[in-house]
Structure formats: structure tokens, C-alpha cells
Amino acid sequence: MNSLISATDVNVSKSGKTILKDVSIQINKNDFITIIGPNGAGKSMLLKCIMGFYQPNSGIIKRKPNLKLGYMPQNLDIIKTIPIKVQKFITLKKKFDKISLQKVILETQIENILDKQLTILSGGEMQRVLLARSLLNNPDVLILDEPAQNLDVSGQMHFYKLLQKIYSKRELSILMVSHDLHLVMVSTKQVICLSNHICCCGQPQQIANDPEFLSMFGKDMAEVMAVYQHANKENYEKNNNSLGENHH
Amino acid sequence: MPTKKIMKKITIHLEKIITDPFIIRGIIAGIAVALVSGLVGCFVVWRRLSYYGESIAHSSLLGAGIGILLGIGINFGVVFVCLIFGILFLWLQQSKSLSSDTLLGVIAHFALAIGIIVISFNKIKIDLHAFLFGDILTVSSADILGMYIGVIIAITLILSNWSSLVLVTLDEDLAKSEGINPLYVNVLLTTIMTIVVALSLQIIGLLLITAMLIIPAATARRLVNSPEAMVIVSTVIGIFSVIFGIYLSVEMDLPSGPSIVVVGSILFFLSHMFGIFLKKE
The missing domain is CATH 3.40.50.300 (P-loop containing nucleotide triphosphate hydrolases)
Known part of the structure; x- marks a missing residue:
């Protein structure tokens, strides 16, 4: 299998409503x-x-064995109520080594906000932090x-x-x-x-x-x-x- | 010297308190409550679960009644019934047709109403007042042993799943991408909240259990900048509230639960003002 992920004929319906119909997609x-x-x-x-x-209700999704995924959500569910620093958040429940962490911090330009609280980040800073977290395991x-x-x-x-810069370098x-x-x-x-x-x-x-x-x-x-x-x-x-x- | 006289008075006074087995048992049991409620309370504050906690507490009366009826003891009855209702609430929350606070409101008050009916059966002799407001005089040595077993179970469960719990709190999808099952974590948290409710019933009373979960954690929130620090500070605040609240309750013959909550609330307002003061600087 050449592709990293392949989804074939994926169908999803929820309470009678069709959400995905025969969707196939390949990521190489x-x-x-x-x-x-x-x-x-x-x-x-x-x-x-x-x-x-x-x-899904039907369809086949194949991922290459040992494939590493990085996921960046649009935003976090909760940020206001919990006190947590950027660095702690990025590394929470992640497998990583020091070199990758340093690399990611430089790539996403967050070296100046590592000690900041997640609650006070600007929109742009927050997106860079989420991106950094998703890149930490070298996906x-x-x-x-x-x-x-x-x-x-x-x-x-x-x-x-x-x-674009990260894409071209990694x-x-x-x-x-x-x-x-x-x-x-x-x-x-x-x-x-x-x-x-x-x-x-x-x-x-x-x-x-x-x-x-x-x-x-x-x-x-x-x-x-x-x-x-x-x-x-x-x-x-x-x-x-x-x-x-x-x-x- | 007047100061000497006062000192002597205080010493005699303290001696009287620390040699009273009822008060000592009350304080030891209260510390058990503070140890878990400080920890679990942080998650309640972070995840905005106070109404959920309230609902679990409401179903505890039914648990107590059933525990006595079946002869399995109040604590087991409470844990058993609260756990069933807790899981029921979790399941109902998945439904989108009614908002979850409406659903919780219906089921929680249904549980409370049934609970009051069950304990009003003639067979059951229960001091309702003690259940609603807490009574340290009801705590026995066997209760304390049971409480600390509960404390150890709850703390072990939380600490061994600590980073998963925090990550699910921040974002469920992000947690899923690290291979964590949010449902497992939510069931875990419900179980632990049930243990907290069962533990707190005698000391704090049904009506004010949520206060014990929220107030220490909310007090700590302004003073810390990491989740771990918040847990530690809120536990310390909880322990202080319990000791000082029980002291007040003995001294002035007040119900123990409300006294503890009043002390905690005063600390909350103080920390709030302190927080504003800090920000201005």
C-alpha cells in the first residue's frame, strides 16, 4: 500500500440524516x-x-501501520477556567524528545510565550500553540x-x-x-x-x-x-x- | 497582665476541644472530605460541572433510604444509587433534544422527591436535619475508616489518570487524538464524584456538598498558575475551612456543614479581593 491513509466508500448517517455518502479519499x-x-x-x-x-456506518479506512498523526483543532473546548502554561499544555500527554520540542518551538515562533497562561493568549498565539502541539510527535x-x-x-x-513554511521544510x-x-x-x-x-x-x-x-x-x-x-x-x-x- | 489571662483562657479552651472525641472525630472526618473535594472540585470548576455535582448529591437521599431498607448501610446505599444516577446523567447528556441542565433538573429532583418519600417510611428512623446540613456528632470511628478508604481510592484513581483527565478537560477531540477515550474519563470522574458525595454527607450535608466542591477550588483559581498548584491550594483551603468551621460549629452550637461553607466563602471573597489587588500591581 502506497498511500498513508486511504478511506474508501465511507458512509455516515446520524438520526436518519446522511452526513457522508460514498466518500473516498487518499492521502499520499x-x-x-x-x-x-x-x-x-x-x-x-x-x-x-x-x-x-x-x-462510519460503512466503508473502509486504512492507515499505514505506525503512522503518526498530528491533529490541530479549531479551538479548545475550555480555556478560561483552567490555569495552565503554554509549555505544559504543549507537552501534556505527548511522547516527545527535547530536540523535537526545541525545533517545534522555533518553527511556530512561540519561544516568547512559553511561560504565558493559555487563558491570555491572542487568537494568533493560540493557533500557533495548537499547531506546535500537533507537530510535537513529528507527524x-x-x-x-x-x-x-x-x-x-x-x-x-x-x-x-x-x-506553508513548515510544509516545505518537513x-x-x-x-x-x-x-x-x-x-x-x-x-x-x-x-x-x-x-x-x-x-x-x-x-x-x-x-x-x-x-x-x-x-x-x-x-x-x-x-x-x-x-x-x-x-x-x-x-x-x-x-x-x-x-x-x-x-x- | 491581661494578655497572660487571655492566653491561659485560650489554652484551657483548646485543651477542652482537642480532648473531646466527638470533635476530634469530626475534624479527622472533615479533613478526609477536604482531601478529596479539593482535588475533585478543581475538575468541577474547570469543566463547569457544579450542577452535575448538585444532581448527584440530590440522589444521595434516595441512596441513604435504600441502604437502610436493604440493610447494606447508608454509605454503600449512597455510592450505589449515586453511581446509577451519575451514569444516567452522563447518558442523558449525550441527548441533544433537551439541554442538559433541564434534564439534570428533572432527574435530580425526581431522585430527591423519591428519596424523601422513601425515608419517610415508618420503618426508617433517619434524622433528616442531619442529612441536609451535616452533623459531626454522627461520625463514628468505623465511619472514619470507611472515609479514608474512599479517600485513598479516589486520590489514587485521579493521580494515576492525571494528564488524561486534564487533557480531556481541555478538549475532548485533542484527547481522542492521543488515544484517550473521553467516555472512560467521564465515567471515572462520575465515580469519584459519587465517592465524594458519600464521604461528605455526614459532615457537610446534602444541601451544601456542591459548595464544598466549588468554593475551595474557586478560591484557589485566582492564586495559582498551574493545574497542580490549584489542586494543592484548594485542598489546603478546604482543610482550613473544615477545621475552622467545625471549631465554630462546636463553639457556637451551629450545624457543621453551614459553618464550614461560611468559612470557605469568606476565604473566597478574600482571595477575590487579593486577586484584584494583585492584578492592579
């Missing part, structure tokens, strides 16, 4: 897959099935569920830039749910459009012209995407870290 080495779709499309459920948190596959949902536009760009595959398609365009190799079933999938450029995509997101979104792709592609070749600057 060095993939960068972005899942988009409207609310209630089953995006989070698909991630849960892939990670093994949820048992083969990193799974992110709308990682930049709670950030403002510049925060989102900063986060995706960071993610040997890992990324599976991400995100609505910020125009921002992740450069990095994404494959887009999957999910609305309970897979409507369309392929490279970002193909997707933008797909009638299914157009009917779901409208022409405006497709045009926005096309513009970003173009601008980003040109800049990207000149300067590897230019994602933040071509926003006009």
Missing part, C-alpha cells in the same frame, strides 16, 4: 489537500472518521480543522504562511478543512469539494472552472481564486515567502 506522501464545502457538509465528520474518532500526516477560523485577515495570512502530508481557499491556494496541491458527497476534486486551477464548484460557491469566488492563483504563482517563483505581500 507530501500531499497538501484542502477540503472545502458549505456548513453541515460533513467536513469535520470526515476528519473524525479518518483519525478514527468516529466509526507523518497533519490534520487541521479550520485552523484560522477565529483570526482576522492578517492573522490568517500569517498563519498560512507559517504552515516531510509531511497535510489534510486541512478551510474556507480561506484564496489564501491557501499557493500551497494546496489538491482541493476536495465536499457537500455530504464529493462534488469535485482536483488541482485548484481545475476546481475553479468546475461547474459543481461554480454552483456551490458562485462565480465571484472562482474569479477571486483565479486571480490569487495567478498573482501568487508569479510572485511565488521569485520569492518563496511572498504570500503576505500580494494582497492587492
